[in-house]
Amino acid sequence: MIKVKNLKRYYGSGSTTVKALNGVSFEIKKGEFVAIMGASGSGKTTILRILALLDDATDGEYTIRGLKVSSLPEAERSYYRLTQVGYVFQDYALINEMTAAENVYILSMMEGKSKKESYKVALEALDKVGLKDKHDRIPDELSGGEKQRVAIARAIAKKPDIMFADEPCANLDTRNSEQVLDVFKDLNDNYGQTIVMVTHEPWHVKYVDRVITFKDGVMVGDEWMDDR
Amino acid sequence: MIDDIRVGALIASSSIKRGNKKTLLFIVFVLSLIFMNLVFLPSMIGGMTVLFTGIMQDYPYGDIVIEPTGDNTYINNADNVLQKVRAVEGVRAATKRLDVGASIEHKQNVVGVTVTGVVPTEEYEISQYPYIIKEGDFLGELSRDEIIIGSIISGTSTTFGEIYDDLGETRVGSLVDVTYSNGVKRTYKVKGIMEGNFELVDLNAMVHYKEIEDVYGLDKGKATSVVVRIDEPGTEDEMKAKIREAGVNEQVFTWADKSETLIRQALQSLGAIDVMSKFVGLIVGAALILIIIYINILNRKKEIGILKAVGVTPRSIVLSYTFLSMFYVSLGIFAGLILYLSLMFYFQANPVTFYGTMQIRPQIDVMLIIQSIVTMLTLSVIAGTLPAWSVSKESILKAIWGR
Ligand SMILES: Nc1ncnc2c1ncn2[C@@H]1O[C@H](COP(=O)(O)OP(=O)(O)O)[C@@H](O)[C@H]1O
Ligand SMILES: [Mg+2]
Numbered sequence: 001m002i003k004v005k006n007l008k009r010y011y012g013s014g015s016t017t018v019k020a021l022n023g024v025s026f027e028i029k030k031g032e033f034v035a036i037m038g039a040s041g042s043g044k045t046t047i048l049r050i051l052a053l054l055d056d057a058t059d060g061e062y063t064i065r066g067l068k069v070s071s072l073p074e075a076e077r078s079y080y081r082l083t084q085v086g087y088v089f090q091d092y093a094l095i096n097e098m099t100a101a102e103n104v105y106i107l108s109m110m111e112g113k114s115k116k117e118s119y120k121v122a123l124e125a126l127d128k129v130g131l132k133d134k135h136d137r138i139p140d141e142l143s144g145g146e147k148q149r150v151a152i153a154r155a156i157a158k159k160p161d162i163m164f165a166d167e168p169c170a171n172l173d174t175r176n177s178e179q180v181l182d183v184f185k186d187l188n189d190n191y192g193q194t195i196v197m198v199t200h201e202p203w204h205v206k207y208v209d210r211v212i213t214f215k216d217g218v219m220v221g222d223e224w225m226d227d228r
Numbered sequence: 229m230i231d232d233i234r235v236g237a238l239i240a241s242s243s244i245k246r247g248n249k250k251t252l253l254f255i256v257f258v259l260s261l262i263f264m265n266l267v268f269l270p271s272m273i274g275g276m277t278v279l280f281t282g283i284m285q286d287y288p289y290g291d292i293v294i295e296p297t298g299d300n301t302y303i304n305n306a307d308n309v310l311q312k313v314r315a316v317e318g319v320r321a322a323t324k325r326l327d328v329g330a331s332i333e334h335k336q337n338v339v340g341v342t343v344t345g346v347v348p349t350e351e352y353e354i355s356q357y358p359y360i361i362k363e364g365d366f367l368g369e370l371s372r373d374e375i376i377i378g379s380i381i382s383g384t385s386t387t388f389g390e391i392y393d394d395l396g397e398t399r400v401g402s403l404v405d406v407t408y409s410n411g412v413k414r415t416y417k418v419k420g421i422m423e424g425n426f427e428l429v430d431l432n433a434m435v436h437y438k439e440i441e442d443v444y445g446l447d448k449g450k451a452t453s454v455v456v457r458i459d460e461p462g463t464e465d466e467m468k469a470k471i472r473e474a475g476v477n478e479q480v481f482t483w484a485d486k487s488e489t490l491i492r493q494a495l496q497s498l499g500a501i502d503v504m505s506k507f508v509g510l511i512v513g514a515a516l517i518l519i520i521i522y523i524n525i526l527n528r529k530k531e532i533g534i535l536k537a538v539g540v541t542p543r544s545i546v547l548s549y550t551f552l553s554m555f556y557v558s559l560g561i562f563a564g565l566i567l568y569l570s571l572m573f574y575f576q577a578n579p580v581t582f583y584g585t586m587q588i589r590p591q592i593d594v595m596l597i598i599q600s601i602v603t604m605l606t607l608s609v610i611a612g613t614l615p616a617w618s619v620s621k622e623s624i625l626k627a628i629w630g631r
Contacts, residue, residue: 082539093534097246
């Protein structure tokens with residue numbers, strides 16, 4: 001489904017250049033639940049942002065289903081982000097003035113669905129993350145784990161090809177983290193959702209199929225989990 | 229585009245619904261003041277205009293005034309003109325007047341004035357002069373050695389006080405000497421003192437028409453003006469045409485024609501103040517909206533980045549701020565209108581009063597209100613859109629993570 005080849009991302013120039021990614025190649029197939037791990041500063045966020053079309057690679061090739069997305073114009077990338085890519089941020093990134101449902105259905109509306117239809121889609125998505133009954137709460141009225149699950153609902157409502165999550169549990173306690181990871185697992189197991197998740201918690205590994213490890217901007221490991 | 233509008237409206241409405249209500253109230257309050265500023269002063273000026281034009285009608289010009297053509301000092305056949313004018317349908321009354329320059333003397337005090345020769349019995353139908361005699365009586369048909377003087381000249385004006393020269397303590401019954409511009413000198417007994425609380429009136433003097441004819445040795449039927457009142461206010465222009473058609477070859481003016489220059493001059497300085505205050509008001513308003521929107525945007529920079537990151541188009545985001553700004557301004561206009569109308573209502577009931585009798589009732593100018601609403605809304609669109617547009621151009625990464 002997605003394929004990166006010799007991807008590089010440099011920040012700055014000259015002697016202060018930071019080589020956040022220095023030639024990374026891998027492939028992720030449909031239905032995989034992949035964890036990207038590695039020490040802080042190893043380039044995990046950088047690769048995820050590029051994969052989610054939030055950032056551009058300095059060099060290398062990136063294709064989604066054979067389409068070279070790295071060279072698309074911004075308007076098309078924006079459309080791709082809207083329709084094909086789900087992104088879950090570490091700090092939930094919800095709109096504080098919007099209810100859970102609104103946070104989710106704004107994207108369906110953006111896609112041109114009617115308000116009613118969008119609402120239905122949002123409720124479905126909230127149902128999948130176990131928050132249907134809290135659809136009219138605003139973020140301030142939700143716990144951290146609930147907020148993150150709303151963010152996940154927002155990401156999956158559009159039924160994206162692939163979903164990215166950058167340390168989605170970093171701000172959550174163990175109980176809330178487990179809830180969020182259970183949701184991911186459920187989406188992956190029961191709906192075949194492709195997920196790429198950045199994490200540095202070793203215990204998260206038991207939820208995923210595959211672990212890609214980064215170190216100093218290069219891939220140093222790619223393992224399949226056995227218990228699958 | 230329709231999706232952009234729908235999503236923009238959703239963002240704006242949620243931000244209004246769940247935003248800080250106190251801030252909203254404050255913003256709306258200030259915007260309402262700015263709107264008031266656009267419409268209030270012009271309304272007062274409008275009220276002054278009505279007042280001044282009323283004075284023009286009630287004293288020097290009537291509804292329509294006929295004056296000599298070209299360089300002529302006099303209308304030569306005023307009686308003939310009067311006959312023609314009175315025959316025109318819709319004319320209520322008409323009279324002739326003779327204005328001349330003179331100086332009045334009383335106990336060594338000398339004051340230069342305009343003396344108007346009037347046909348006393350006819351003035352009751354034409355002007356307010358007979359009705360503003362505060363001491364004594366108006367002239368009568370036989371008042372040949374009598375004069376009416378304005379309260380400023382007599383020195384009894386309570387409103388204009390010491391601004392102008394006066395004759396000292398002149399009272400009804402005092403004798404005054406009038407030296408006309410041709411050198412002829414006559415002595416009159418003061419029959420009445422008139423007070424209109426308006427310089428144009430209170431600095432004047434009035435004698436019988438025949439006195440002026442006599443002093444200047446004029447043939448019968450000379451006049452410096454023929455003053456006409458009509459039945460239907462508002463038909464001045466029609467009546468002016470009718471009078472011309474009736475064969476009057478002198479210059480015919482409506483009161484509006486005559487007052488326009490006068491009032492324009494009088495109101496020009498007020499107008500300049502008005503324009504300036506409007507200008508400042510609009511700038512302050514624009515700056516306010518701009519700052520409000522800009523601060524809002526800075527506070528929500530991250531959210532803007534998030535919205536973009538999840539696929540909301542920059543255009544929807546910009547539109548949401550346009551809507552937000554339009555909403556603020558619409559509420560401001562609405563509140564401003566209520567404020568304005570209540571003030572208008574108040575001033576209609578309790579007019580601003582000058583000099584005891586001059587009352588200014590503010591005039592509501594619907595065109596101006598519409599114009600101000602359109603101006604404010606246009607402003608809101610610009611002030612809301614510009615900052616949002618500039619921020620929406622920023623890269624997602626920078627907006628969300630600051631780098
Ligand atoms: N905008 C940036 N400008 C300069 N350096 C950056 C920027 N973003 C990230 N980096 C650097 O790139 C490297 C990789 O960062 P990142 O991908 O965020 O690491 P991780 O998510 O694995 O902790 C780090 O050394 C970081 O300091
Ligand atoms: Mg990171």
